[in-house]
Structure formats: structure tokens, C-alpha cells
Amino acid sequence: MAKKKRKAGEINSSSMADIAFLLLIFFLVTTTMDVDTGIKRVLPPWVNAEQQKQDAEVNERNVLKINVSRGGNIMVGTDEYKAHDLERHGDHSHLSREVLDFLVNVDRSSKEAKEINGGMYDISQGVVSLQADDETKYAIYLQVQDELVHAFNIYRDLIAQQVYQKSFSELSDNEHNIIADAVRYSISEAEPKESKK
């Protein structure tokens, strides 16, 4: 009784598309597309209160104090800025221009000669100290941070022009690191007010 050889029937693949659609929709729902972006910052290491006081006394002259009140008023040194001073007009906002002036101006922060790429360049030792009231709205706080970083970026740009005759964004990776190392984001924060409650 020899069996008759039958040709195997083809698998119906019309539902393949449905299966693939199902998978596609599953992945569309469970995944996110956005990349994480943010303002990077390095916090100062934890020190005890006594040492803090000493540090603060040493370089009082090179510190620009910025205080953000709960109402959104910004005190820079003794000058008062309002929320609309954070808005950009062209390259600058009023606040970033003020901070940049603090960094560039020899009378306001002392300069230290640093060796960069074989030459000596004066780099500001200025530190911006940022303090905010507990009730300050985060949106304003971050906007202030943004303008501070902007001021430092423009200062880096100035130094990069002096050293390499190029703007900061045009530098190669190596040059980029050299400038970034020489001009740090000297923004001190996170020190809450002592007179709480």
C-alpha cells in the first residue's frame, strides 16, 4: 500500500500583516521617543558648617551673590531684577549681561593667569552664588540658572576667541576640553538659608 505523495499546502500568510501591525502598535505604545535633555551641574561636596564659613570668608570679593525671592524678584548684589529681565533680547538677557560683566570686568572679579595651549591668559576667578527662597517657583529658578550658564558660555566663547581665534562651538574635542577645564561653571548653589522657620 504505497502512499500517494501529496504536495504540502502553502501556509496562508495573509494574517502576517495583522501580526506585524499588532507588534508595531505594541511598540509604539510602550516606548518613548524623546531624548533626555537638561542643564548639567556639579554640586559642591558636603562639608561641615565651620569649614563652610571659612571658605566663604576667603573669597568674598570674587563672589557675585544672586538671591531669588519668593515673588520672583532677583537680587544681584544690590541691584534688583524682575522676571522680565530674564528674557533674551538678541544674545543676552539683562541678567546674563550683568553676570558676564562681572566675569570680564577686572574691577569686579580678580583674574588669574592660567596657561592654556602654551600661552598665558587671564581667567576670572569669579564665583556666582545662587540662593533661592523655599517658595520660589522652579520655572523662575531654572530660568536664572539658564541665564547663568549662558553667561559662562559666552565667557568661554571670549576665551576661546583669544586662544584659538575660534568660537567655543567650533573647537575640536581636545580644544573644547581645554577651554572647558580652564573656564569652569563657577556657580555655587544648594546652600539653603540658615534662618529657616
Add this chain to the structure above:
Amino acid sequence: MAKKGKKEVPAMSTSSLPDIVFMLLFFFMAATTMREVDPEVSVALPEAHEVTQLDKKDLVNIWVGMPLNAKEGEDALKIQLNDKTGEVNMVQEFVKEAAATKQVDDLKTLTINLRVDKEATVGLLTDVKQELRKADALTISYAARTKDNQ
């Protein structure tokens, strides 16, 4: 000379449909990442000009915002660590655990990504930052969306 009968349009071949859909599928699988945790607090990120892209693999997220399932009259900000809300005093332990699961010895290679609601107040954030300093996790980032220049 009248035409002989109407010719029927042949059915469109759908045999390449699975290929097309699979291609789309692979594109999305490659271009996206899995959503890791469900949010417990509502966070609308603020916008900023000077943002940088953050490397996802050494990022540890901490959320600060209003709880989603807040009861009537409750208006206290909460922080979320991983998938559940927590207290400020849990931050240190959380960071150390995160470092252990990511298998890094040095907390400096981790970036603590602070995702704070733009309507939130700074007070709680300041407390969190103090805890991070105590834990020696000093590299942080303020999550923000990119603001278009004008």
C-alpha cells in the same frame, strides 16, 4: 466600435504589506527606548536655552511634583524615586542602590537627573540636593526641554 464588456480591476497585491510593516516595526524598535517607570507625580518640565543631551545609560531619575492621585485638599509636593513616591530621607539610600544596580563603583559617573515640575517650589528640591551632597552624588542635571531661540 463599442468596447467589449467592462474589464475588472485586478485586486491589489498585499503580499508586501507585512514587509512594509515589519520595516516600520524595526525602525521604531531601534529609534525608541522602553518607558521604564510609570509616573506617580505629575511633572511638566520647564524650558531652557542652554540644555545639553544626557546619556541615558548613566542617568538616575528623581521626580519632584504633585502626586497624581492626590486626595482632595492635599497640595504637598512629593518626590518619586523609581516607581514609587518617597521621602527626602530615602534619597541617599536610593542613590546608592541605583549605583549598585548600574554596577558603578564611583557615584561621580552617575548623573542624577532632577525632573522637577515647573510649578513646584524650590524648597523640596533644595532638601533633595542637600541629601545628594551627603550621599556624594554630585553630578546632577536639571531636566528641561529645549527652548527654541525666538
